[in-house]
Amino acid sequence: MKRLVCALVLGSAMLIAGSASAGVPSRHGPIVSGTITVPPEWAGIWQYSDTTYDCNGVFQSTSSGLDTLCAGATFDTSSTISCTGSATSTTFSQHCTGSGEIFTDCSYNFDIVSHGTRTNDTFFSVSVFNTTYSGTGVGCDLFPNQCTQTNTHNTRIGPAPAAYCSTPAAQTTWGKLKASYR
Numbered sequence: 001m002k003r004l005v006c007a008l009v010l011g012s013a014m015l016i017a018g019s020a021s022a023g024v025p026s027r028h029g030p031i032v033s034g035t036i037t038v039p040p041e042w043a044g045i046w047q048y049s050d051t052t053y054d055c056n057g058v059f060q061s062t063s064s065g066l067d068t069l070c071a072g073a074t075f076d077t078s079s080t081i082s083c084t085g086s087a088t089s090t091t092f093s094q095h096c097t098g099s100g101e102i103f104t105d106c107s108y109n110f111d112i113v114s115h116g117t118r119t120n121d122t123f124f125s126v127s128v129f130n131t132t133y134s135g136t137g138v139g140c141d142l143f144p145n146q147c148t149q150t151n152t153h154n155t156r157i158g159p160a161p162a163a164y165c166s167t168p169a170a171q172t173t174w175g176k177l178k179a180s181y182r
Helices: 003-007 174-180
Strands: 044-054 059-069 082-087 091-103 106-119 122-134 146-158
Touching: 059 146
Parallel strands: none
Antiparallel strands: 044 059, 044 146, 082 091, 091 106, 106 122, 122 146
């Protein structure tokens, strides 16, 4: 389920590293971060097939694989990405923005708009990713602005594994954990 956060942002892993720190991230589900929670109707193991185009409709690539959505999963917003949206039993809508520095005097900004519709054990989603680069740092001009659209077809092939979807333990230091038992 890590795929939505990591792979949808234009192939630049630095854009959103660490953005799903408190849950199960998802590439193809109706959830990345912020206030959106996975409705129970979306839970399961999903087989996906992506087709990616540039924003002029020129084919770029395809990929496929498996993804898991856990009912009730929500995600913390990190300092590099902020998402808002909503999810119901049959639809989701999400808007994410973020920015960061690639190197001194070279920054990026990205904007992702996603929406999808679920019918029984299938769902279709469309995500548009815009990334712009700016700065005067040597080499920054080598990063062209990018716009891509990924269309994803998904089929549920099984229920979400209970062990995979269990609530993770709260992060703490060893000293704080020991102190709580004194």
